[in-house]
Every structure is written in structure tokens, then in C-alpha cells.
Amino acid sequence: MLVAFLAVEDFVLMGKAPAFFVDDVQRSFSNGFDLKLKDFDSAVAVGNKTYVICGTDDPTSSGVRILNKLTGEWVIPTVLGTKPESFKGHSCVLLNKDRILIMKHNSKSNESVWFLEVDTQFIRDQKKKLGTEVVSWSKGVIGNAKRPLVISGPSGVGKGTLINMLMKEFPSMFGFSVSHTTRAPRQKEQNGVHYHFSERNVMEEDIRNGKFLEHAAVHGNLYGTSIEAVDVVADAGKTCILDIDVQGARSMRASSLEATFVFVCPPSFEELEKRLRARGTETEEQIEKRLRNAKAELEQGRSPGLFDHVLVNNDLDACYEQLKNILGISESMNTVPTSRMCIIKKNQVTRLIIYRLCKFESFLRVTLSYTASKVFDLPVDFSLSKVNEKILINHGAAEQKYLYTSYIDPLYKYHASKACFENQFMVLDLSSMKGGSPGRTRGLEMYVL
Numbered sequence: 306m307l308v309a310f311l312a313v314e315d316f317v318l319m320g321k322a323p324a325f326f327v328d329d330v331q332r333s334f335s336n337g338f339d340l341k342l343k344d345f346d347s348a349v350a351v352g353n354k355t356y357v358i359c360g361t362d363d364p365t366s367s368g369v370r371i372l373n374k375l376t377g378e379w380v381i382p383t384v385l386g387t388k389p390e391s392f393k394g395h396s397c398v399l400l401n402k403d404r405i406l407i408m409k410h411n412s413k414s415n416e417s418v419w420f421l422e423v424d425t426q427f428i429r430d431q432k433k434k435l436g437t438e439v440v441s442w443s444k445g446v447i448g449n450a451k452r453p454l455v456i457s458g459p460s461g462v463g464k465g466t467l468i469n470m471l472m473k474e475f476p477s478m479f480g481f482s483v484s485h486t487t488r489a490p491r492q493k494e495q496n497g498v499h500y501h502f503s504e505r506n507v508m509e510e511d512i513r514n515g516k517f518l519e520h521a522a523v524h525g526n527l528y529g530t531s532i533e534a535v536d537v538v539a540d541a542g543k544t545c546i547l548d549i550d551v552q553g554a555r556s557m558r559a560s561s562l563e564a565t566f567v568f569v570c571p572p573s574f575e576e577l578e579k580r581l582r583a584r585g586t587e588t589e590e591q592i593e594k595r596l597r598n599a600k601a602e603l604e605q606g607r608s609p610g611l612f613d614h615v616l617v618n619n620d621l622d623a624c625y626e627q628l629k630n631i632l633g634i635s636e637s638m639n640t641v642p643t644s645r646m647c648i649i650k651k652n653q654v655t656r657l658i659i660y661r662l663c664k665f666e667s668f669l670r671v672t673l674s675y676t677a678s679k680v681f682d683l684p685v686d687f688s689l690s691k692v693n694e695k696i697l698i699n700h701g702a703a704e705q706k707y708l709y710t711s712y713i714d715p716l717y718k719y720h721a722s723k724a725c726f727e728n729q730f731m732v733l734d735l736s737s738m739k740g741g742s743p744g745r746t747r748g749l750e751m752y753v754l
């Protein structure tokens with residue numbers, strides 16, 4: 306039976322690996338209760354509970370079971386988030402007593418890192434909401450995502466218009482988070498582009514299954530941002546724009562997603578009504594409902610600490626300029642500046658210099674993105690040790706582990722180089738770790754020593 310490397314609370318395997326036998330492991334993690342570990346299962350103790358992470362390819366398996374070490378009772382928790390598809394050989398280590406880091410053996414580094422949250426704020430909230438034990442998976446992503454932009458404001462104020470202008474001018478910088486909604490599509494609205502138009506019961510089921518970052522009842526319909534909608538944009542290296550109502554903005558503020566929050570106001574209530582009517586997409590009844598809700602939204606938009614910026618959309622172009630200022634962007638970020646183009650026409654030598662400069666800039670961009678997304682092959686078997694914010698991925702013999710342990714002590718630098726020479730160590734750096742369930746855990750770095 307293969308039991309992946311285990312870590313108990315602050316205990317971290319370092320130096321010579323103790324000779325763990327399965328029975329010892331079971332006893333130390335279970336207070337004497339039988340853990341019934343199968344091939345590829347691993348166990349992690351967190352306080353009075355032992356989390357057994359089942360190494361299986363069976364999609365019907367919950368993947369996790371919890372032993373209460375005081376009572377000997379087993380609980381199958383509600384499992385939220387996206388769990389790893391194939392999940393056999395793996396190693397795990399407990400982080401900050403609130404989440405377990407799991408690394409898949411024999412995998413690519415961009416697919417290998419997963420977190421099982423067991424006691425984070427998100428888990429505590431979900432436990433209260435669902436009244437069950439809850440755990441939640443979150444995929445670890447190497448590198449950082451751009452800070453998303455949340456735009457809120459009453460219906461008809463011009464959020465969609467401003468977002469379209471931004472996406473049209475800077476198509477490679479911004480991507481739209483396509484929300485789910487139960488409202489009917491308007492003419493010209495396409496499924497999967499403007500919204501994912503959903504049946505209420507399907508959307509409610511997806512919400513229960515933890516697929517949404519936020520959701521709210523708006524003007525009598527259900528709207529929500531799925532985890533997938535934001536991740537797709539972030540994974541493409543773009544800034545994700547969310548067009549959501551004030552309730553949604555509030556939920557996002559309280560979540561692990563660090564975003565820029567912008568509230569758009571109309572110059573007057575009369576102008577808002579005029580725009581909503583002129584758009585001609587709602588019935589009279591719906592317009593009245595939206596206008597009633599607008600009053601409350603305009604008040605909530607001023608809630609202290611909720612929005613970072615408030616824009617008044619009077620003159621559209623002026624408002625758009627202000628939005629670009631907030632985002633620190635200008636036309637020059639999308640096109641070659643006209644001033645440069647003039648020089649190119651005038652002078653051949655300058656033209657050459659600028660050409661080289663552009664070449665160098667693009668070389669730098671390619672190199673940087675390559676470094677950020679370099680993919681490693683992880684070995685068939687390895688153990689993990691935690692040293693401060695760094696996880697050492699060790700696939701060598703026990704003696705080599707010892708040598709590496711010496712390396713992290715500055716007194717033993719000689720051993721360090723020897724260890725690195727004899728055995729390639731990989732490091733997963735968690736010091737810039739951000740986010741987490743129900744989205745992804747980003748800001749990780751992985752490198753070979």
C-alpha cells in the first residue's frame with residue numbers, strides 16, 4: 306500500500322525521513338480508529354479531525370472523508386469547488402491549519418497543485434449556510450492574475466456601453482466575465498457571449514454545488530458570476546471585467562477576489578429614466594421595477610468602503626476617459642504612439658532604433674511570459690516538506706533530504722551545493738499566494754534549485 310507523505314499541524318518532515326510504516330501512520334492520525342486507507346489514499350490531521358483524501362479516478366467518489374477522532378465517526382463532507390480530475394499518487398502537507406496542499410505525482414507542474422480548504426473563512430461561511438461539514442477544492446495556478454474590474458450601477462446608467470468601449474479599444478487587455486442569468490435573452494443577445502441564459506432550477510443547483518463566486522436576485526431574475534467565467538479570462542492573461550449589481554459587488558468585496566470596484570451614477574434620475582426608455586429593451590412594467598430598484602442602488606453605491614471609485618456618466622466620452630484614468634491606461638498601450646510613427650517617417654536612423662527597441666520590448670515580453678509559465682515535469686514519487694512559505698518537493702533518498710535540510714541553514718552552505726548537485730530539488734513558493742476557494746489559488750511560483 307502506498308501512503309503519500311503526511312504532515313500533522315506544525316509537524317513538518319525535514320532532515321532524515323522517519324521510518325513511517327502504515328500502521329504507525331494510521332495510529333498517529335486516527336487516535337487508534339481504523340482509517341481504512343486504500344491505495345493512493347492519504348490522511349492529514351487537523352485538530353480533532355483526520356481528513357482522508359482518496360486517490361481515485363472514480364468521478365462519483367466524493368474524494369474526501371473525515372474522521373472525528375474524539376467520537377470515531379466518519380463524515381462525508383459536502384465537497385465544493387473543482388476537484389482534480391485524475392487523482393492517484395499524490396503528496397500532501399497542511400498549511401496554516403486551514404487548507405491542505407496536494408501535489409499530484411507524475412504530472413505537469415501547471416496541473417499538479419491543488420488546495421483542499423478545510424477551515425478558511427469561505428468554508429466556515431459555507432458550513433453555516435449548508436449545515437454540513439464542508440471542504441472545497443481550489444486549483445493552484447503558477448503566476449498572478451490581473452486585478453479584475455467590477456463595474457456596478459443602476460440599470461440603464463451605461464455600464465455595458467462603457468465596457469464595450471473598453472473591450473473594443475483594448476481587446477488584448479480586457480475580457481468580459483459572462484454571467485449566468487434566468488432572464489430571457491433580448492434581441493441580438495447571444496448565449497455564451499452576453500450571458501449564459503439558464504433555467505432557474507439548473508442555476509440554483511449549480512449555486513448549491515459551489516460553482517458561483519456570487520449570485521443575486523436582480524429585478525426579479527437570478528444573476529450570477531461563475532468561477533469559470535472569471536478564470537477563463539484570467540487564464541488568458543487578461544483583466545476580467547464584471548458587470549454586476551450592488552449586491553454582487555458586496556459579495557465580491559467580501560470574497561478572496563481582490564478587484565477594483567467602480568460605481569457608475571447617472572447625472573440625474575430623469576436622465577436615467579430617459580436612457581432606459583430609449584433603449585427600448587424592457588416592458589413598461591420592467592422599466593418601472595428597474596427604476597424603483599435604481600433608487601436603492603444609488604444609495605447603496607455610496608456605502609463607505611464598498612466602491613473604490615464613483616463615476617458620473619454624463620458625457621459618455623468624458624466618463625470613458627475617467628475610467629481609463631482609473632485603470633491607468635491610455636491609447637499608447639494598445640497602438641504604436643502616433644508621435645513615434647511620425648519620427649519613423651522622418652528619419653531612417655531613428656526608425657532603425659525604434660524597430661530594435663520594439664523588437665527588444667517584444668523579446669522581453671515573450672521571455673517574461675515564458676518564465677512565468679514554464680512547465681516542469683513532476684516526478685513519479687516525491688515527498689513534501691514545508692519551510693516557512695516554501696514547499697520543498699523532494700524526490701531523492703533520505704540522505705539527500707538531510708543535505709538539503711542543511712542547505713536552508715546558512716551554517717551549512719557546503720552541503721547545500723552538494724545536495725543540489727546530487728539531487729534536483731524543486732520549490733513551490735507560496736509567499737505571494739492569493740485567492741482560493743471558490744476561485745483559484747494564484748500567485749504561486751515553482752522553480753528548480
Ligand SMILES: Nc1ncnc2c1ncn2[C@@H]1O[C@H](COP(=O)(O)OP(=O)(O)OP(=O)(O)O)[C@@H](O)[C@H]1O
Nearest residue numbers: 459460461462463464465466580584618619620621
Ligand atoms: N453618457 C450617455 N449619454 C447618453 N446615453 C447614454 C450614455 N451612456 C449610455 N447611454 C445609453 O443609455 C442606454 C443604456 O446604456 P447601457 O445599456 O450601457 O446601460 P447598463 O448600465 O449596461 O444597463 P443594464 O444594467 O440594464 O444592462 C443605452 O441606450 C446607451 O446607448
Ligand SMILES: Nc1nc2c(ncn2[C@@H]2O[C@H](COP(=O)(O)O)[C@@H](O)[C@H]2O)c(=O)[nH]1
Nearest residue numbers: 460484520521523528529530548549550553
Ligand atoms: N449580482 C450580479 N448582477 C449581475 C450579473 N450580471 C448582470 N448583473 C446585473 O443585473 C442587472 C440587470 O442586467 P440586464 O442585463 O438584465 O440589464 C445589471 O445591474 C447588471 O449589472 C451577475 O453575474 N451578478
